[in-house]
Amino acid sequence: MESSFVSPQAAPGEALGAAVAPTVLVVDDERNIRRTLDLVLRGEGYEVIEAESGEEALEILANGGRPVDLAIIDLLLPGMGGLELLERIRRDEAMKGLPVVAISGHATVHDAVKAIKLGAGDFFEKPVSRERVLVSVKNALYSSELARKVRDLEAELLARYEMIGRAPVMQKLYKEIDRVAPTKASVLITGESGTGKELVSRAIHRLSPRIAGPFVKVNCAAIPRELIESELFGHERGAFTGAQSRKRGFFEQAHGGTLFLDEIGDMEPSAQAKVLRALQSGEVGRLGSERTLQVDVRVLAATNKDLSREVAAGRFREDLFFRLAVFPIRVPSLRERMEDLRPLADAFMASFCKENGLKPKRIDPAVHAALERRSFPGNVRELKNVIERAAILSGDTVTIADLPEDPHASPFDDDTPDAPDPGEPTRAPPGPLPPSIEAIPRTDAGRRLTLREFRDQAERRYIIEVLQSLEWNISRAAIVLGVERTNLHKKIRAYDIRRG
Numbered sequence: 001m002e003s004s005f006v007s008p009q010a011a012p013g014e015a016l017g018a019a020v021a022p023t024v025l026v027v028d029d030e031r032n033i034r035r036t037l038d039l040v041l042r043g044e045g046y047e048v049i050e051a052e053s054g055e056e057a058l059e060i061l062a063n064g065g066r067p068v069d070l071a072i073i074d075l076l077l078p079g080m081g082g083l084e085l086l087e088r089i090r091r092d093e094a095m096k097g098l099p100v101v102a103i104s105g106h107a108t109v110h111d112a113v114k115a116i117k118l119g120a121g122d123f124f125e126k127p128v129s130r131e132r133v134l135v136s137v138k139n140a141l142y143s144s145e146l147a148r149k150v151r152d153l154e155a156e157l158l159a160r161y162e163m164i165g166r167a168p169v170m171q172k173l174y175k176e177i178d179r180v181a182p183t184k185a186s187v188l189i190t191g192e193s194g195t196g197k198e199l200v201s202r203a204i205h206r207l208s209p210r211i212a213g214p215f216v217k218v219n220c221a222a223i224p225r226e227l228i229e230s231e232l233f234g235h236e237r238g239a240f241t242g243a244q245s246r247k248r249g250f251f252e253q254a255h256g257g258t259l260f261l262d263e264i265g266d267m268e269p270s271a272q273a274k275v276l277r278a279l280q281s282g283e284v285g286r287l288g289s290e291r292t293l294q295v296d297v298r299v300l301a302a303t304n305k306d307l308s309r310e311v312a313a314g315r316f317r318e319d320l321f322f323r324l325a326v327f328p329i330r331v332p333s334l335r336e337r338m339e340d341l342r343p344l345a346d347a348f349m350a351s352f353c354k355e356n357g358l359k360p361k362r363i364d365p366a367v368h369a370a371l372e373r374r375s376f377p378g379n380v381r382e383l384k385n386v387i388e389r390a391a392i393l394s395g396d397t398v399t400i401a402d403l404p405e406d407p408h409a410s411p412f413d414d415d416t417p418d419a420p421d422p423g424e425p426t427r428a429p430p431g432p433l434p435p436s437i438e439a440i441p442r443t444d445a446g447r448r449l450t451l452r453e454f455r456d457q458a459e460r461r462y463i464i465e466v467l468q469s470l471e472w473n474i475s476r477a478a479i480v481l482g483v484e485r486t487n488l489h490k491k492i493r494a495y496d497i498r499r500g
């Protein structure tokens with residue numbers, strides 16, 4: 001694998017912008033080879049450390065007296081073999097990023113492939129050629145430096161936005177966040193479910209002058225319609241049946257900070273009117289009180305609905321829409337930034353293992369590739385769930401077997417058409433409909449149910465059953481049903497399910 005992206009004429013460290021000459025650890029039991037490599041590398045300005053065995057190499061690397069920038073490892077070493085040494089290096093948190101070049105006199109193709117799979121940047125056979133060694137070492141150092149830069153950049157983005165992703169659509173998103181955060185403008189954050197809209201709202205708050213103030217999140221879809229106004233604006237004691245004490249509303253709680261209205265597209269029209277008034281006047285009044293309170297609140301709103309369509313359909317107030325959408329931000333779906341899938345998956349795996357006291361697990365590249373073929377309608381949240389499940393099921397390495405089946409794969413994905421079996425005579429279509437057609441369920445109007453209607457009815461019945469058996473504990477029911485709580489609330493409303 002001879003790549004020419006770094007000129008072998010470049011001085012050591014030149015491609016890296018490094019001030020100090022890189023140090024190469026040469027691990028070979030043959031003295032002659034060590035000498036040759038030492039001469040070639042020193043002649044080009046590298047520092048060289050020699051080790052006769054894998055054990056000695058590990059000692060040098062573990063002691064870290066002199067930091068090593070790259071190791072050249074002979075695969076056929078007495079005692080601990082070169083492949084084992086490579087494996088030990090990759091398993092060790094402190095050494096695993098070390099670039100390695102493998103060499104051998106008599107290694108099999110299988111060994112060479114294994115070395116590359118274990119992350120050796122290159123493999124070549126003895127006797128070693130000067131040019132080959134130099135190009136290989138420079139390329140390996142350059143790739144590892146690039147990988148380090150990418151990691152640094154990712155860490156920088158993560159520290160600033162607490163979001164993972166470097167795709168161009170994410171860069172555009174970060175720019176928009178940077179622009180709008182310092183202002184007091186309302187922001188309407190749109191995007192499919194699970195894309196990170198809440199993370200965007202938190203980043204805007206964190207990067208705004210209101211950082212020391214509160215960040216109050218309201219899930220408009222989860223609050224029962226009869227409570228939304230008292231939740232938003234508060235109430236006085238006795239304002240309505242059940243109002244046993246005075247309560248500050250979310251607007252008041254967010255004074256001096258940011259109010260994040262999540263799922264704004266699900267807000268009731270009467271609450272919409274009151275929110276608009278509060279935004280226009282900067283005043284709120286508790287239910288049951290004549291008094292109004294001045295509040296200094298910056299409003300961010302999010303929805304996965306197409307709000308302009310909701311406006312056109314008369315379900316969302318146009319004036320509120322314009323008030324909220326002073327600065328619209330669209331969060332891209334995962335499908336638009338598949339290049340971010342691997343770093344996202346790796347980060348979710350690392351943080352899940354850490355949080356749960358598990359040993360760090362590696363994701364097999366075949367798993368990354370399989371995930372990249374999926375469509376992820378549930379976006380980053382869905383990916384996170386898949387990874388966390390795999391983290392629980394897998395051994396040290398996550399393999400394809402640890403992935404759940406793709407619930408969104410079409411049964412028609414297999415593009416081999418069902419060819420008729422030539423050996424079998426063509427069958428006549430099935431006979432007349434069975435007499436039990438009358439048993440097929442009908443609507444109240446007597447019409448037979450469409451598939452959609454049937455599905456909705458079955459879904460409604462099942463939700464009621466689960467809710468009843470869990471004594472209406474929504475969180476637990478959501479887990480059993482495998483949906484988000486918000487989504488379950490929406491369905492309860494859409495199906496008009498009430499606790500009987």
Ligand SMILES: Nc1ncnc2c1ncn2[C@@H]1O[C@H](COP(=O)(O)OP(=O)(O)OP(=O)(O)O)[C@@H](O)[C@H]1O
Pocket residue numbers: 162163164165191192193194195196197198199200262302303304380381384484
């Ligand atoms: N860019 C990202 N980097 C890291 N984690 C992310 C990213 N985007 C989303 N997530 C994670 O995915 C999950 C869903 O994100 P979030 O709740 O912000 O999405 P949302 O768009 O607000 O979803 P919904 O529309 O369902 O409310 C969270 O666990 C979040 O931490």
